[in-house]
Amino acid sequence: MKSTANPDGASHSKLTQAGKGSEAQSASAWTRRLCSDTQRDEALLQQALQAFAQGDAAYALVLSETVCRRLPSLGLAAILRARILQAHWPALQLEAWRKAFAAEPDFPDLQLACAEQLAGAGQQDEARRLLLCCLPQAMRANAAQAHLQLLRKLGQSYAAVCWREGDVLHARASILQDGYCLPPLRIQNHTQSMEVAWPQDGQIRIPLSALPPGDPVYALNLAGQSLSGSPLAFAPLLPGVMQGPDKKRRAAKAALGPRSKMFKRPLRILLPVHAGVEQVRACLESLYACAPLAAASFSIWIAADAVHEAGLHAYLQQEATACRIRLLHNPRNLGFLENVNRALQTMQEEYGAELGDVLMLNADTRVAGDALLRLRQSLHSAGDIGAVTPWSNNGEISSFPWLAHSVAEPDAAQLDALQQAAASLPDTLYPLPAACGFCIMYKQEAILDVGGLDGSLLQRGYGEEVDWCMRARRAGWRIMLCPRAFVAHAGGVSFGIEKSVRVRQNKLALQGRWPDYWNEWRRFLRHDPLSTVRQALFDALQAWPQANDWLQAQIQQAGRAHGAIAPAGASSLRWLAVWLRPHEVQWEAQVLALAHALGAYPEWRLLVFGEAEENLWRSGVALILPPQAHSSLLKPADCMRLLNCHALLHAPAPAAPALHGAMPDWDGEVLCPAPQHSALQILQALKIAPSRRRKKERAA
Structure with missing residues (x-):
């Protein structure tokens, strides 16, 4: 079931026609389709349409919610849910339209519908961001006219985008307000830059051989404003990316065995940073307290990617001057993947084979107590463990209290109690298909064996940890949950509404390389092999009142209904x-x-x-x-x-x-x-x- 229609225009007639068609079906015929696993979702959606058309909005809303959960990438079901809420429970309509966009962000008509809803609710800046992040795809397909018209209504002076196609850089620009003159396009890599005047048709095409040599990551901007889609990475395929394990490599990993002198090995902590001074400060302060427990020698590396926030820039300079951090500053935006790879490359150039274990940590996280020590103990409990990840309130596959479900962050005292409760669990580890990238500790041998993140496949961010973990597993390494560590994570800070586009694009790329991964992920969600150890952490929290208070607050919040939801209309059922x-x-x-x-x-x-x-x-x-x-x-x-x-x-x-x-x-x-x-x-x-x-x- 693929959405192909305008949510506000053409799709209305399609939805209505579908609803009228379903009215002609007998109840028994609908029940037969509901009993069929191949026809069930279409039957549920058509029944929702019919109920909505007949005025039973409550039943229609629950049916559409069911399809949204069963088929999370089906934009049509999410559109119907948004339209029902818009008509009867408008307090939730914006959230519904955002979720509809997240379901199918590459559906152009849905992009426009969501942007119009945001703009109509006074969220003009968010509407502009949404349109601009979708514009490269629309311009590439020569289908951007409606997007440009809406941007013009929102007061945008111009729209400029870029994308990579093979070894060719493409850029396009459109003037949206009379009297505006486009400045030259500036293209920069780490060492050089060039300027290109816009031709009459606003289209620029430059082969890689004509771009500034050296660094393959290019930032594109107009008068200091980044183009949508920038930066573009022409990164080569990492050596050995698709290399599988051979008997010698497997034997070498097994021979490593548990490392009794693990504490003496250096620990490098890497934080990619772009904005958010208060979150970065909280993260660093927590690391200053916890890192000495995990390693006799440790260093904190900040990979600052085009930090323009004055307060954050000053704070990082202060910490670097005090020798509390190592600061790597990129004056131009590299994007998450290349920012991380640049930092890893710098580390390897400095330390060589004595790189040490690497903790990759999002800047919107906080650690407490002996969490890092527990992660290192788990990492070195067996020679073939390549990476470990902790519990978190927002950790996808390692989320607590519910699998793949985020909840509010604990405060400092609650986090400390959560960590103490987690540390009391047995030291049994649990295999994962992939770790969540908010917090991963990598073994030195795994980093040197597998390499960094693959910028040749993925763009900017999201999904990079899945690709790394799958490459590591192919090379014979195991990815494990460390149940004795808990890390707080805010989440959703890096890209905002653009996240949906990045996730969709990179997920499609990952499906091409790792076609079996998503089935493995769905099986993991269905069978939940972490349920036993999650139960153990539930039980352990009873001895820690502050941690248990946090847990009970999450349970109450999850069980509480939205205040804006109330029955609408009568039903015969x-x-x-x-x-x-x-x-x-x-x-x-x-x-x-x-x-x-x-x-x-x-x-x-x-x-x-x-x-x-x-x-x-x-x-x-x-x-x-x-x-x-x-x-x-x-x-x-x-x-x-x-x-x-x-x-x-x-x-x-x-x-x-x-x-x-x-x-x-x-x-x-x-x-x-x-x-x-x-x-x-x-x-x-x-x-x-x-x-x-x-x-x-x-x-x-």
């Missing part, structure tokens, strides 16, 4: 909500029996939160919402309020009831059936009786 955690085999069997029993109650349906087996879908009465993720917008409590659920059913709570998501904050009836209760007993407890029509059918 009645709903029971079901909370289903992973591995609850007995409870899932009870839920399945309940679903079959509801066949005698045509007006009743189940709203199931969690992952469920195919048989539950095939019952024809269950709507199953996968766990919350980046694509989700509604909370479970929102969905229950929207559908006016009669009751919430769940199995007896485990020791950590929020382990697989926060239970909804629900003030209605809650039922916890015993394992021996039958479906009929559950219905009797809920005082649900067959409809009069079904009683007459039975009597006949």
